[in-house]
Amino acid sequence: MGDAFQVLVGGPEADWPEQLKQGQLSGRWAAADRGALRLLALGYQPEVVVGDFDSMSKAEQDDVFQQVAHVVTKTDQNQTDTELLLTTLDHLYDVERIDIYGATGGRMDQMFSNVWIFTNPKFQSLRSKVRLIDRYNEITFYEAGKHTLHKSPNMKYLGFMPLTPVTHLTLIDEKYPLQQWSGNPYSWSSNEFVGETNHFSFESGIIAVIQSRDAEI
């Protein structure tokens, strides 16, 4: 059994799942920058924090640095906070699972970065271990092969998003099947599970699978 982490990056609280906001998610935590302050305020104790910390006051910095085992200061501004956080966890621990919160909402350039990170060969070993979770969505990442999907409770829709060019994408037993599709990035949205378990396969590329439910509009 490896280590399981929950990670908070910079997205707005409005897009967090209710459980996170209520301080009800048990487990180990890591955060980027002011995410550390937000976790502490909710009663979560981060083990790892990364960032340049220049948006924190000296008092806030002291508070965070005192309570956190691993503080990594960002020096390379070409790296996003999420990238540095993932690299740090991968380096410090034998990571088995990472649930990332705060990756969506607010700035779309950051949201796209948080998804496309997982096409980077640097994160190949983490790719299958990560979930991006927000109030209405759960996103997971897949390499070529045949895969089994398990329906998340509370989610209704199923989306397939090739993040790179892919070949022979086949949605085998979902509500709307697809046969041997090849092409550039695309969003196959609004599919649904048939039962609790479905399957899909493809021969090359990287695909994000999105389980989602309707927002209260």
Add this chain to the structure above:
Amino acid sequence: MGDAFQVLVGGPEADWPEQLKQGQLSGRWAAADRGALRLLALGYQPEVVVGDFDSMSKAEQDDVFQQVAHVVTKTDQNQTDTELLLTTLDHLYDVERIDIYGATGGRMDQMFSNVWIFTNPKFQSLRSKVRLIDRYNEITFYEAGKHTLHKSPNMKYLGFMPLTPVTHLTLIDEKYPLQQWSGNPYSWSSNEFVGETNHFSFESGIIAVIQSRDAEI
């Protein structure tokens, strides 16, 4: 001078710009499905509405159909509401500009669809005429060539998101320049304008440009 439209699709109100919520956006409107009811409630008068309308009561349908000049019923469930709305506007009018609201927030599979639509050759003629606008972002779409970008008031960051494989992407005079980059879809996030006008170029593919500002977290 062609026709300029504002379009409301199904995303949650929490992600709308304040002006839209306040009923302060003048101009011509089109909507998908229950978006028509939402527009009418805010005092906007849609000219065109598309959808399958099965989520509306008979009374709601009567109300909408009475007040709207063009009602197009969706029969092909392989098409998203946004696609049908764009096709309809393109067919009925000499479209010069379309601002799309409600394309983000809530379900990520739908959000990705709303962006990747513009890689479809079917929407080539609309590609350069469209903006996706939400509370924190404005997204526009570009084909190969050299382009001039104008800074939107209220926005701070500038992101470049190749939606297809692209070649020779060059960020010429932005805060963080880039030379002749070629590759698969990627998110070059957190760039910034230098002054009010900047330029970029690329030789093949399709790129989304995202102007954004930080959310109130």
